[in-house]
Amino acid sequence: MEGRGRIFTEVDPDLLRHYFRGKPKKMVSKLTTVKEAVSSLINDGDYIAVGGFGGVRIPTAVLHEIVRQGKKNLGFSGHTATHDCQILAAGKCFNRCDIAYVIGLEARGIPKMTRKYFESGEVECTEWTNAAMTWRLKAAAMGVSFIPVRDMLGSDTAIYSGAKEITCPFTGKKYLAVPALFPDVAIIHVHEADIYGNSEIKGILVSDVELARASKRVIITCERLVPTEAFRNNPQKTTIPYYLVDAVMEVPYGSYPGNMPYEYYSDEEHLAEWLQAEEDPETYRAFLEKFIYGTQDFNEYLELCGGLKKMQVLRRLELLIDREGGN
């Protein structure tokens, strides 16, 4: 069995070894702005991957900026991509996609215009699964060109993937070899980071440790900048070390309207409004004009959505402050 799906990225680990060898590893400040990071580190045609889990711990500010700057022909890792996929689809920013989970917003529903984009033929798709995608990143993080896995066998998902069947040299068992995924750019939102890029993620990691290691360039947005001593004094805090990171920016409430574990809950009202706006093309155009194209930056978006007052409501929700019986 050989999957029919196209593999969108370079798989040869030796090419990547040269890239990673040349990556600057000096501990220098990587502080920049969202605008600058997007214009200098993301090129039309690049393959990008977004950290977090669709509507949880997502780098919203960077995603909006990609749309505002009109980036085109990107490859996109649809690895449980929900609201992140929705934002990039709104700008028609990508034209090829590795799909584990796209379009839908989990229990919230399926946005119409985002679905239309995938049904239109404008996006070349290759099918995978969540495990396959995390393992593809893992293979890349290991510096090898594939990893053997036991899922997908026998399914149409495998047929439309880019996987190939192999036989284990030790046991004779069948495996699928899934190719390493080396994204051009990873964009990850974290809880705390220093100016060099040392980063801490609290709670579930999803696939972000593998993603940071696998990617050629890594853009970090953080809730808070902290001094490097915070990491030096407690190296266990380091989820992603600085030498993997290319750009750092402080974006408070940066996962909004997504959830940021231990900080603020998702804004379900705004997400529902977005979902509703997609029902009608005209309404959606106006919606995007108001919230993305018509705003200068993420702060303006936050203000439009209720500003600090709204954020305080979402913090109370997250921390279960008002829950009966306490938190």
Add this chain to the structure above:
Amino acid sequence: MDYNPMELMICVASRYLEDGATVSVGTGIPCAAAMLAQRLHSPNLIILFEAGGIAPLLPTMPISVGDSRTMYKAIYTASMGEVMESLQRGMIDYCFLGGAQIDQYGNLNSTMIGEDYYHPKVRFPGSGGANDFGSLAWKTIVVTPQSPRRFVPKVDFITTPGFLDGPGARERAGLPPGTGPYKVITNLAVLGYEEDSKRMMVESVHPGFTLDDVKKNTGFELIVKEIKTTLPPTEEELKVLREEVDPLKLVIGREAK
């Protein structure tokens, strides 16, 4: 006892989760069933979420399988790799899945409707973790409303393997032996699989419905042997479900469609 179809499906599903088992769940019915089981008869049930939340004490229903509720007072906030590798290692007993289409062998479609993959009539989100769990969990439980549109002779796309085309097919494909479809819980009945043929079989019909109702809502021939009546939700199950598991009626207030 008055109850709605969602409540019935959740209560019935929860009974399959014994104490000390591991179960991976998504949002909605599966999560409610696992929470109910944990509160009633399986305090040591380990609930896993594919995004990385392991053994949380769920305070409320999560909206996303990666949101902060899935890590509330958890034993471990891990990664997707950790959950999926535990699954591949054989550590996950039960998984709950759904889909737009299911066939008599329990194959599931959550990818697309249409004849041609490249020109779908309707595109769905795709596998997510469904294929992983359906491939590698020991027992797959599907909870879904039943209709001829959903229970079809042949799924348009096998997103997640059931028994594929019959006995031995999973093993021939290379999937780990002893894994696969276990139960299908619908708004009308509990269905299982016949040991020899691996085809879907009626196990019990819910109170208020007939075997004919079940057949009429299935687009393929069901195996029928001994038919029981499903034990309806008990007073205790409903009380805990309504008061502790889903007081805001996020799941039980939905229509079963």
